[in-house]
Amino acid sequence: MFFQPAEVQLREIKPFEEFPLGFGEGSLAGVISTDELASTVFLYHLVANALSEGPVYHVGPGSSFSVKLLKRLTEDVSNLYLGNVYSMDELLQALNLVEDNSLVVVSLFPTLLNRxxxxIVELRKVVDRKGLMLVLTHTTIELNELDLPGEFRELYTLPELFESLLVLRTNSYRGHYRLNMTVLKAPAEFVSSIGDHSIPIDSLVKPLL
Structure with a gap:
């Protein structure tokens, strides 16, 4: 099917201003975190920043999201919706229920059954049809840093269908924190962000600890 692209300004979300790329409407992102702090900083700041602009959905297996922690970043959580999914079929059903052009974050995506x-192609179709900002995340300490493309293929099956592929890590020294990230793939408008980044995040970490 062909269509003539409309010249409209699509919404774009970042977890914080210094983050090197954004997640736009109709995009699919895969994120791997190598530690819980990196995962927490990314997830909660991304959700907090998006809540003022419309519905935000978080799904995954089990109760993996803390509203109490989110309220340290923003008081108004009325646009937040949480759900549990345990298989790809359940995730696809959930995505068909969410509001168009909204942010959806899936935690522990590679643990879902029937992946x-x-x-994955059906997932891509839903993202395109509904204009979703879909961010699939996973946290693991068993990451082969020498073969990151292979790790994304193992965890996300068809990384070619993703606009963005990111690896997040944190380190700390004498009470100061940095987010070290590798961008393997980015949308065309953020192609300059591909590579390694190290960002100070003391102000982002403080309210979460």
Missing amino acids: TAEN
């Missing part, structure tokens, strides 16, 4: 190439 096949066919289901």
Whole structure:
């Protein structure tokens, strides 16, 4: 199917201003965190920043999201919706229920059952049809840093269908924190962000500890 692109300004979300790329409407991102602090900083600041602009959905297996922690960043959580999904079929059903052009974050995505190439393609179709900002995340300490493309293929099956692929890590020294990230793939407008970044995040970490 062909269409003539409309010249409209699409919404774009970042977890914080210094983050090297944004997640736009109709985009699919895969994020791997190598520690819980990196995962927490990314997830909660991303959700907090998006809440003022419309509905935000967080889904995953089990109760993995803390509203109490989110309220340290923003008082108004009326646009937040949480859900549990345990398989790709359940995730696809959930995505068909969310509001168009909204942010959806999926935690522990690689643990979902029936994660096949066919289901990833269906996921891509839903993102395109509904204009979603879909961010699939996973946290693992067993990451082969020498073969990051292979790790994304193992965890996300068809990384070619993603606009953004990121690896997040944190380190600390004498009470100061940095987010060290590798951008393997980025949308065309953020192609200059591909590579390694090290960002001071003391102000982002403080309210979460």
